[in-house]
Amino acid sequence: MSLTSKLFRLYLDYRLRRIDHFRRHPHAVQQEQFRARLAAGRKTAFGRDHGLQGVRTLEQFQQAVPTTDYEGFKGYVERMLTGERSVTAPGVVSFYARSSGTTSDRSKYIPITRHSILWNHTLGMRDVVAMYLDAYPASKLLQGKTLTLGGSCMMEGKNLVGDLSGVLLHETARWGTSLRAPKIETALLADFEQKIARIAAECTSQRIAAFAGVPSWNLELMHGILQYTGKKNLLEVWPDLELFLHGGVEFAPYRRAFEELIPSEQMHYWENYNASEGFFAAQDDASRDDMLLMLDYGTFYEFRDGDRIVPLEGVEVGKTYAIIITSDNGLWRYEIGDTVTFTSTDPYRIRFAGRTRQFINVFGEELIVDNADRALVEACQKTGAVVHDYSVAPIYMSVDRQGAHEWIIEFEQQPASIEAFSEELDRALRAVNSDYDAKRRSTIERQHLTLVERGFFLQWMRSRGKNKVPRLVQDRRVADDMHKELSKQK
Numbered sequence: 325m326s327l328t329s330k331l332f333r334l335y336l337d338y339r340l341r342r343i344d345h346f347r348r349h350p351h352a353v354q355q356e357q358f359r360a361r362l363a364a365g366r367k368t369a370f371g372r373d374h375g376l377q378g379v380r381t382l383e384q385f386q387q388a389v390p391t392t393d394y395e396g397f398k399g400y401v402e403r404m405l406t407g408e409r410s411v412t413a414p415g416v417v418s419f420y421a422r423s424s425g426t427t428s429d430r431s432k433y434i435p436i437t438r439h440s441i442l443w444n445h446t447l448g449m450r451d452v453v454a455m456y457l458d459a460y461p462a463s464k465l466l467q468g469k470t471l472t473l474g475g476s477c478m479m480e481g482k483n484l485v486g487d488l489s490g491v492l493l494h495e496t497a498r499w500g501t502s503l504r505a506p507k508i509e510t511a512l513l514a515d516f517e518q519k520i521a522r523i524a525a526e527c528t529s530q531r532i533a534a535f536a537g538v539p540s541w542n543l544e545l546m547h548g549i550l551q552y553t554g555k556k557n558l559l560e561v562w563p564d565l566e567l568f569l570h571g572g573v574e575f576a577p578y579r580r581a582f583e584e585l586i587p588s589e590q591m592h593y594w595e596n597y598n599a600s601e602g603f604f605a606a607q608d609d610a611s612r613d614d615m616l617l618m619l620d621y622g623t624f625y626e627f628r629d630g631d632r633i634v635p636l637e638g639v640e641v642g643k644t645y646a647i648i649i650t651s652d653n654g655l656w657r658y659e660i661g662d663t664v665t666f667t668s669t670d671p672y673r674i675r676f677a678g679r680t681r682q683f684i685n686v687f688g689e690e691l692i693v694d695n696a697d698r699a700l701v702e703a704c705q706k707t708g709a710v711v712h713d714y715s716v717a718p719i720y721m722s723v724d725r726q727g728a729h730e731w732i733i734e735f736e737q738q739p740a741s742i743e744a745f746s747e748e749l750d751r752a753l754r755a756v757n758s759d760y761d762a763k764r765r766s767t768i769e770r771q772h773l774t775l776v777e778r779g780f781f782l783q784w785m786r787s788r789g790k791n792k793v794p795r796l797v798q799d800r801r802v803a804d805d806m807h808k809e810l811s812k813q814k
Contacts, residue, residue: 336454346619347671370412413654421488421600434600448603459610468533469505476514524552534567539578617672622652686718689760699752707739713781717803728769
């Protein structure tokens with residue numbers, strides 16, 4: 325093992341002790357975060373606007389600062405983008421994660437402070453490695469490199485703007501070069517085909533032990549590697565592969581495709597939750613499929629259940645909450661648009677439950693992403709199908725037809741019978757959602773399937789500047805836009 329790896333191991337041991345500390349003392353650690361955020365906020369324009377100088381308790385804080393979303397916070401972001409100092413965080417903020425969201429074409433500029441790059445996002449990825457190595461002490465992960473498929477970024481005036489992964493790669497390029505691939509110039513290429521070609525040329529001769537990134541984009545990269553090398557699976561290219569670090573979307577629909585490309589019982593899939601607004605959670609136990617909520621990353625958490633908002637100590641196991649954060653990124657009681665379900669409160673563990681706006685309830689069916697993912701996995705298991713990506717939208721009622729859902733699906737491997745797949749999907753949906761089942765018996769038809777060619781969703785995302793496929797959409801905007809794209813291809 326190299327000196328770099330040995331030093332990194334020592335650091336990881338230190339972080340495991342810190343993680344164990346907040347597992348055992350979660351409320352005290354969150355109080356520390358609360359006080360630190362208040363102290364920083366008092367030095368800002370936001371703090372003056374909201375009287376943070378006189379705030380000491382959570383109750384006072386909640387009275388002084390209303391919850392907000394991007395639209396409510398945008399005015400402060402626009403001031404930061406001009407270079408104004410200490411607007412919502414001390415000093416000048418010159419890094420921004422730009423996102424169009426999943427159901428809107430309007431760009432969002434999420435501020436990223438240099439402090440949060442070091443002590444939130446980067447710390448999170450190091451902790452993921454620490455917890456993985458703690459779970460698998462015989463791992464040879466540090467003897468190889470992690471192939472990170474990130475996005476791109478560019479300068480807009482004096483600000484560095486782009487995908488979160490691109491900004492992080494740009495700002496951490498000088499660290500961990502012996503443990504990461506490809507070269508930073510390749511990693512930040514904006515053209516995806518060119519990026520895959522360069523990665524294939526650079527990395528197929530290297531010792532790659534892990535992948536990291538969004539599942540759908542990594543699948544495209546893996547297919548490109550196989551095409552470049554002429555090999556049948558990834559183990560023939562990189563026999564030391566043992567880990568895929570994934571996040572951003574539910575992994576279950578992609579698992580079978582990964583297992584076919586990497587046919588190894590030694591391959592592990594490790595989840596983390598690193599959003600543009602912050603690094604929030606990571607898997608810490610190989611025997612579980614949930615994630616540990618990370619409590620010492622410069623974020624103070626609140627959680628909304630309907631109109632009720634509670635701090636960490638107020639959450640209940642089995643309930644789903646919208647996340648509200650006050651963070652070292654300069655976000656104040658900011659609702660990020662994600663929901664999580666608590667699976668444990670000792671320690672605090674969560675599962676990602678979806679976006680607050682990604683659901684379909686046009687007919688009273690209350691279909692959420694978790695329902696759709698579970699049903700899809702079951703339908704694939706029953707029919708031998710492998711789904712690459714999908715999106716669902718309502719089909720509205722008319723004079724001569726009932727309502728329904730349209731599932732736009734891209735298969736990695738088609739089932740022998742589309743009819744059998746559709747039947748199994750319908751059956752599974754009705755089993756996991758009683759409201760959907762009730763509406764199927766009265767109001768809506770079985771789902772309609774629209775099948776698209778391989779590569780369709782990737783092309784659609786790239787042309788729209790998105791990095792995630794909207795899973796469930798309450799109206800027809802996304803589906804109709806996809807149909808326009810389909811009509812161009814005919």
